[in-house]
Amino acid sequence: MFERERQAIETQLKAYLAEQGVPFTEDFKWSNIPFSGEWGIATSFFQAAAAEARAGKKVVVPVRAQELADGAARAIGLPDGFSRVEAVKGYLNLYFNTATYSQRVVDTVLAAGDEFGRGAPKGKRIMVEFSQPNTHKAMHVGHLRNMMLGAALANILEFAGWDVVRANYIGDFGKDVLKWVWNFRKRHAGERPPAEDVTRWMGDLYAESTTNLENDPDGDKEIEDLFHRWEAGDEEVVGLWRETRQWSLDGFSQVYDLMGIHFDRIYFESECEKPGKEYVEELVKRGIAIDERPAGPVIVKIDDLLGLEKEDYRVLVILRSDDTALYATWDLVLAQRKFKDYPDLETSLYVVDVRQSQHFRQVFKVLELAGVDEIKKAAHLPYEIVNLPGNITMSSREGTVVLLEDFIREAVSRARQVSEESNPELDAKTRDEVAWAVGLGSIKYPLIARDHSKIATFDWESALDFNGQASPYIQYAHVRANSILRKAGGAVPAPVAPTHLLDPKEVALIELLADFPAAVQRAADEWRTLQITNHAFELAKAFSEFYNACPVLNAEPAVRDFRLRLVAAARPALANALRLLGIQAPPVM
RNA sequence: GCCCUCGUAGCUCAAUGGAUAGAGCAGUGGCCUUCUAAGCCAAAGGUUGCAGGUUCGAAUCCUGCCGGGGGCACCA
The missing domain is CATH 3.40.50.620 (HUPs)
Structure with a gap:
């Protein structure tokens, strides 16, 4: 969301390094400042210092990194839109002017709404x-x-x-x-x-x-x-x-x-049956496959074809001996x-x-x-x-399977039960919708919220536990946001910069909102749904903490307007994240 | 035997090679006359399996070992 500012600073930093004769021309790696309640971007000078060391200059890398960070901080001064620049432990930290930037993030999210986070078409x-x-x-x-x-x-x-x-x-x-x-x-x-x-x-x-x-x-x-x-x-x-x-x-x-x-x-596999056999014949004709029928199957000795000494790809059977x-x-x-x-x-x-x-x-x-x-x-x-x-x-042969139908029924029934306990006023139709949205979400989320390389373990107790890092928690945050907006009468105030000192919980929420588009890109680049499940949870957590710490409707007018816009921005962000995961965001629970 | 993969808090899992390794669950102690307590706050919990190596810097990369899982000719 702030690429332009970042690029401008990066250009200055590169100029500074060149001026100092530092042989480092790579792009800088930027990250968020990892201290809670603070908001800004950071980069380090370890690579630059290491490049000098490699070039033969006698430097102690961490010390030199701090020197460069210091020098860079002086060289760039205080860029527009930033409130503070500091050099710490080899890092250059640039703190945003929170008033300006928080408004910008909120305005950007609100303008995009359901489309917030969507990347530009790649044409691929x-x-x-x-x-x-x-x-x-x-x-x-x-x-x-x-x-x-x-x-x-x-x-x-x-x-x-x-x-x-x-x-x-x-x-x-x-x-x-x-x-x-x-x-x-x-x-x-x-x-x-x-x-x-x-x-x-x-x-x-x-x-x-x-x-x-x-x-x-x-x-x-x-x-x-x-x-x-x-x-x-x-x-x-x-x-x-x-x-x-x-x-x-x-x-x-x-x-x-x-x-x-x-x-x-x-x-369908059945469609591939005939052309598959024809292709096998072709491979045999071309000398790629070896036909051992009827004594044996048709095979491809991949390692042999590649001239590999050690077994690696081994042998692929491409047609049974019985045709x-x-x-x-x-x-x-x-x-x-x-x-x-x-x-x-x-x-x-x-x-x-x-x-x-x-x-x-x-x-x-x-x-x-x-x-x-x-x-x-x-x-x-x-x-x-x-x-x-x-x-x-799980083995269907040994009867050790949890059937999809059973799982769905249990989860939806459990969701209905919790809903009845915590919100008895809902009408039957709404209750039904809530039960399905929450029940289905709760079974979907944990399956994609761990790295692909990790075995997932299914047990009924944790599968039906709706507390903590789970889909209902995220849906609930959305419901609360929705509830505030409903009580505010539906209208979102006009764009406004915060005049109050932002609460750390507000800052944290805004930062997560700003990070969502990058999370989408990263998830797509790495083919990892985990990036989105984590982000959705972090977002919901930040919202819950904000909800707890920062009154909205009862705040004084200026604060109320800003927070109302923040809530209005958080709601679609949560809904978008859930939508990507295939999970519904019901308006009430 | 060969190959792949996983090992982080009691349990389930996070952590673009970078600052103080973070969450949830379970357990402990608090918070509903205030926007839905499916929530929040606090404290506690760690030799990142072990040993080397690379690096300014390793949970992360490399090697070896230990332990779990998986795959290796007519299953899909």
């Missing part, structure tokens, strides 16, 4: 592939992390200025699917799914099919037969597959609607199809859990070896899975 397109559910299976909490990560990241990238394509890749074919179909036509022919919890029902039948297959010596053969009949376009098999698949797809749609997620492009396709077969063609569908794609991002890191490394490398240049723009964003306490991985 990125595809984010996420969710990737399997038909004929249930959805559990693990799937939710992927969904939320992908959805939030897509929102953030878009807000940061990217053109975003939200893509889904649905696992609607393969051995597991046909296993389900095999069991269904044997034992459930003619049955139809229930009205509610369709994906759970599909999952139950999937678990049943697994058990039945284990106890059926002819099962594997019969499934292989189904495979070939599907390929040949057998009407009965394809018809049944299509019908049952649709049940899952409808179930997914319900979940996505509930979660507020949409996709721009949906790919059936597998994951890698489809992925090889899907990766290329994405660039065909969107030729201007700058980045093709895969949000898939970390266990598939090697798989993607292999697939991308094989395509590179095959001369597919665009594949350099493909990237895998690996994230860790959601485990149960005791580091137990």
Whole structure:
């Protein structure tokens, strides 16, 4: 928000260093002054001093850094808009003139409103592939992390200025699917799914099919037969597959609607089946893949092709020995199809859990070896899975899963209960909206509020704890801001500079508001939703502390006007941050 | 065996190579006649797994070790 001032000062600093003969021409790194209640920007001279040391000048770096900071402070004097300049411990601290700057921040946020924090269009397109559910299976909490990560990241990238394509890749074919179909036509022919919890029902039948297959010596053969009949376009098999698949797809749609997620492009594994096999043949012809059928599968010996002595990429199986396709077969063609569908794609991002890191490394490398240049723009964003306490991985086979439907129901019910206790006056319709907004928010937030590389642990107690660093806390701050504005009559006073000495809590809140646009950019650059979940929480915390320390409505008129504008700025900032995370900001709770 | 990854307060997690390592939860003590207490305030809690190295400066980068998790030919 203050790039212009910063650049002007930076120019002066560089001139000063040049004058002193310091061989340092890099850009300065700026940060906020880390003392609470103070507001300003800071940079250090350690790099410059170190550059001198490297150039042969005999200096003690910290001492020299302080010398340079001192000299720089004298050289730039007191720039416009600043109230104080100091050199401390090698740092140059520039304190803003709080009256001027606080008004500027508040005015800027209010002018932008719902758009506050949006970056300028970058003119670059990125595809984010996420969710990737399997038909004929249930959805559990693990799937939710992927969904939320992908959805939030897509929102953030878009807000940061990217053109975003939200893509889904649905696992609607393969051995597991046909296993389900095999069991269904044997034992459930003619049955139809229930009205509610369709994906759970599909999952139950999937678990049943697994058990039945284990106890059926002819099962594997019969499934292989189904495979070939599907390929040949057998009407009965394809018809049944299509019908049952649709049940899952409808179930997914319900979940996505509930979660507020949409996709721009949906790919299916079944579509990749045929072109995948053709591509495998091509790779064999070109000598990239080795065909060991029928004794073995079709493989690519990646390390050999790269001339690597040590094993690294190892071997990728791209077609089974029985001619059936597998994951890698489809992925090889899907990766290329994405660039065909969107030729201007700058980045093709895969949000898939970390266990598939090697798989993607292999697939991308094989395509590179095959001369597919665009594949350099493909990237895998690996994230860790959601485990149960005791580091137990969820397994539908062992019944150790927390189903999405159950989780949502519990969270919404808990939210309703808390709402009834703390705000009994709400009417039924509003209560319902609050329960859903808070319940859904509370399950979404923790899944994206930790680094991707950290395993998330699910337990009911903390999942349903609405206190502290959690989505309801942020929503509550928004509600309080809204409440003040409502009681003020809705009108926001005209722009005004503060005439009172700003409270440290006001300063802290203003600083966080000013930082939001940078947080959005950083989250987009690093593909880290964590930047936004943290910022949203910090913002809510700053607002709560401000709320507690600084009366608004009962303050004297000049103070009241300024604070009212500050509250009016905080409200959309909180709502925007939540919106990026896919979380609603209800007006009351 | 090879490769990847994680290790920070009792627990769950933060911390663009930079100033005094911060939050939440749990526990302790306070605050509702004042804008919604899903809140706020205070105190307490640390050898950043261990040992070296690089650097003016390391929780952060490198090496080794210890411990947890994951991946390594026809699952996805």
